[in-house]
Amino acid sequence: MPPSIDDLIPNAKKIQQDAALKEAEKAEQYARLAAAAEAEKQALIDRLARPSGKSEEEKVQLASTVIQRAVRNGLTEVQVYRFPNTLCTDKGRAINQQEPGWENTLMGIPKEIFQLWTDYLKPRGYRISYQIVDFPGGVPGDIAITISWGD
Numbered sequence: 414m415p416p417s418i419d420d421l422i423p424n425a426k427k428i429q430q431d432a433a434l435k436e437a438e439k440a441e442q443y444a445r446l447a448a449a450a451e452a453e454k455q456a457l458i459d460r461l462a463r464p465s466g467k468s469e470e471e472k473v474q475l476a477s478t479v480i481q482r483a484v485r486n487g488l489t490e491v492q493v494y495r496f497p498n499t500l501c502t503d504k505g506r507a508i509n510q511q512e513p514g515w516e517n518t519l520m521g522i523p524k525e526i527f528q529l530w531t532d533y534l535k536p537r538g539y540r541i542s543y544q545i546v547d548f549p550g551g552v553p554g555d556i557a558i559t560i561s562w563g564d
Contacts, residue, residue, distance in 0.1 A: 439505060465522050472529050480560065482537075490561035495546065496523050500554050505553035509545045516543075520547055 467475070476493075483491035500507035500520050507515035516527050523543070530541040540561045549552040 421482060448525050462512045463521055465525055467525075472525070473533055473549055474559075476534065480562075489563040490559050492557050492559050494523065494526055494558040494560075498545070501556070505545055506557055508543050508556060519543075523556070525560065532561065534560065 432498065465472075479491060479493055500523050501508065501518040502520065503518050505518075507518050516524075519527055527541065527543075530539065534541070542557075542559040544557055544559070545553045545555070546557045
């Protein structure tokens with residue numbers, strides 16, 4: 414017995430329902446992935462907002478390693494860190510405006526790096542720069558920390 418016409422060519426409403434279900438499944442999967450990515454990003458920001466847990470000796474050793482590697486490569490500056498603007502109490506506004514006291518807006522690891530520079534690098538002639546390096550949607554985004562030396 415040959416297949417019926419209904420088996421060969423399904424009803425248009427049925428096809429639309431099937432397509433809508435598939436589209437809903439895709440949207441649900443995308444939403445799950447987006448939620449997981451956002452949760453992962455938030456966990457990273459939460460971790461970076463806390464102190465690193467490194468001793469002063471470990472921090473100085475790390476700074477020394479980074480600077481010496483840059484010098485061996487002929488550089489006079491090195492970007493040592495990049496972080497989201499949410500690690501500033503004002504989301505980077507004071508840094509972007511170069512306002513006095515901008516360093517007081519820092520939290521977590523970016524604040525530790527500034528303190529390390531103040532305590533150990535600045536007295537030895539190193540400079541530090543915190544600069545907004547991207548502007549998604551026209552607003553301050555990530556901030557880069559650069560240590561420099563020489564003229």
